[in-house]
Amino acid sequence: MDKPPGQQPDAPDFPEAVAARRSRWRVQLVWLVPLVAVLIGGWLAVKTVLEKGPTITISFVTGEGLEAGKTKIKFKNVDIGVIKKVVLSPDHKRVIASAEVNRDATNMLVDDTRFWVVRPRISGGTVSGIGTLLSGSFIGMDIGTESKARRDFVGLESPPVFAAGVPGREFVLKSGNMGSLDIGSPVFFRRLQVGQITSYALDPDGAGMTLHVFVNAPYDKYVSNSTRFWHASGVDVSLDTTGVKVNTESLVSILIGGLAFEDPPNVVDKTEAAAQSQFELFSDRAEAMKRHDNIVDTYVLNFKESVRGLLVGAPLDFRGIVVGEVAAIYTHFDPVTKEFSIPVEVRIFPERFTSRYQSGGKGGRMTADRKAFTDYLVAHGLRAQLKTASLLTGNLYVAVDFFPAAPKATVDWSKSPPELPTIPGNLQGLQDSITSLVAKLNKIPFDAIGKDLHQTLTDADGLLKTLNTQVAPEARATLAAAQETLASANRSLQPDSPLSQSTVDTMRELSRTAAAFRTLADYLERHPEALIRGKPEDKK
Template structure:
């Protein structure tokens, strides 16, 4: 019987050993990819206006001079207005990327503070990272045009300023206190809707204690020259502020220092120091002056003084010029708005009782207080408002102008002089000067005749002086004087004539001495030359008592 055939089964292995090698290679590759990805830091996007000096694959990102990233791509934005930079950061930099982080390009710069970034001339520009302290992470940043003034956690204080005056304050400008730089302007932006300048200042420690609740800020333009009613003034700031301007601050004179300012507090930036000092008087009384004189030379900000002491300021000239005026006025006056600031009397006065102060001034009005315009500077013609008491002034009637109380006025010194000159001219015109003119004509005629006589006398004198005999007279006088001098020389002490004269005088003196007895005899008995002299008795001594 033939032998039956059967299929023989053989079990085969599901995986051949040959696949072990590629499998291991795949695992190694996956591990390498994972290891590489795990070591890669986050990718960030930087936006800047100009990518000058930035190169893909070369430009580094540093912080404290340590590399923490590298630029990978440099592209343009979709609107072609900005440069968009893609950079890969190291893993250790991930915690640094938050909303307070700042980036800027380090390259050679020349500014008011000097020259910086010279080390990048050979190595090339790089991007500097300043870590922030915020907890909110961020992957897209705007690159700053200028390096930040200070780190966000720097010791000091940051405050905000609002300015409505035109100035050239920009980021990086100095903030000074009495000429010493204590901070910088961190950010400046113009708000077109509010039409105001918004500034952010950083004051470094320990000078942040100088900023208090009563501090005032104003711009410093380097040189401040003024010629107004208060005279000529010149102020010169630091060299840095002279070149680019800046901001300075301080506490107004005789004002309390106040409490230390809070962080992010808001202040007003004034145009100058005077405006800053004036801004501290926020409590005031408003009055309107109805001036009958000219207001040429009176400017807003001019002082209102009482006997030389400033107590207020002029606000507007003219003010509400077309508004109807009180019917009691006989002339069309020019309204001037002024402010009386009681805080000038007491710097610690925070609030005032307006009714009490208005009543006080009304009592002064009844005693003759009046306002007038006076010249503060004859060179510029600047005027100021002077308050003083006057005698024999008309009684003041209480009135208002556009819901403002009216301050009584009187004519100024120039107006009074003008009125006096006008009155003098009126009196002069009323004088009857025709008789005076006739007398003056007669006097002039008589004077003319006198002058003719004087002319004739002068002509006679001229003829006398021209006579040859008159001309020879000085020579004759000189000759006579010479002869007299020659004669006197003969009577000099050593001359013969002098000696003879001396001997003659001696003999004459001896003769006079010999004649004295004769003269005494003739004096006692005039007839002694004819008759004999009377005998004289001997003198008898007197007996003792």
């Protein structure tokens, strides 16, 4: 067999290779696996981004209990976020905690949402956060009621007293001091705890305190426009014009303090107070329940006696009715008379002076023309004086009454405040009387009287000696003779004495004579003719 040209002799005979065409789909299937992996990774990344909630920042005073990656944010004990980073603020005064919040909690991040660190606390008589001793601290959250979204917050230093949405109303109280109150201190109504103090702050001028209290529903309806709030903290021991008083609201108030409120008696306006209404916080229940008058007149009472025991707030009494109170007590030196006096400023409530001096039984008040009415009262002897309210405490009060014999006086309305006339009190009058008596006693010449008395006693001593030496012996002899006479008379009066026997016989004779006269008288009564004819002889 002939060899084809170009082929070497004796070479093996192999079939000719034919190149096959590659399919396009085979190349795409190779890259399908990584493509699917990329798509899955992208989808997961997009899902993570879509499901990722907002990042917020919370500012705290301290980082105690905060740990990045571990500290949770909880709402009603459900995790809704976690702290991712904790750093100091640029001024190094606070701690900034960055947290990631779940996407489904985004609508909870509004302008008045509150955050705080939950840790073990003992405050205001309450214990909270005990469970964190084992589980660790976490950040508590309370949803606000605003609609504006917010991403940066300032954390609270202590948990809120009540959560948002709790039924009830918050009120504002103005007080001169805090007493023993604190956040969380209870609020009582008729000794039932119905609320608590939510916050307090010092007024900008430093003259008082502003407190916010929350009264739970349904008890908030008992807070009216006329309601009075007062301190019910601890044990209130007071010494006033009525003696010693000990008041307390409850055992809880003794330990941690508290407030109480109630409507005064015979109140007219019982309209429910609106939220954030402002009230005055009184020092005690007695002060809160006092009648608060709208019209107040200020006068000065000038005393020249000691006012020890007179306190600011002491009553101004008119025949047992409190018509005012002491507002201030001062001292004054008169350069003309060179004398000290004690001006006492008092507040008088004209509305408490009522009368029925008008005809027809219609009452009148002295508020219409108070100056003319006051002049009339002073002209008819109205005076003020100090009186002892309690012998136990030594407290004084100011009494006003009519003294017609008092020196004439008038009110000088040009002074501000005008001055009402006074007279010395009973104690001062007694002191003046004693002083006058002592002065009169000092005028008595006790030394001369003593010398005269000594001379009189000397003369009396001489007289006694004369009586003893001269008169006494004669008197003794006379007394001895008298004694002998009495003894003789006694012997004569004995039953067996001769005088006694003779007396008995004589009395017997007198008895027989009397009997004879009685017989004669009977006979003459029956026979009066016997006085003329004589007694007829008996017929034989």
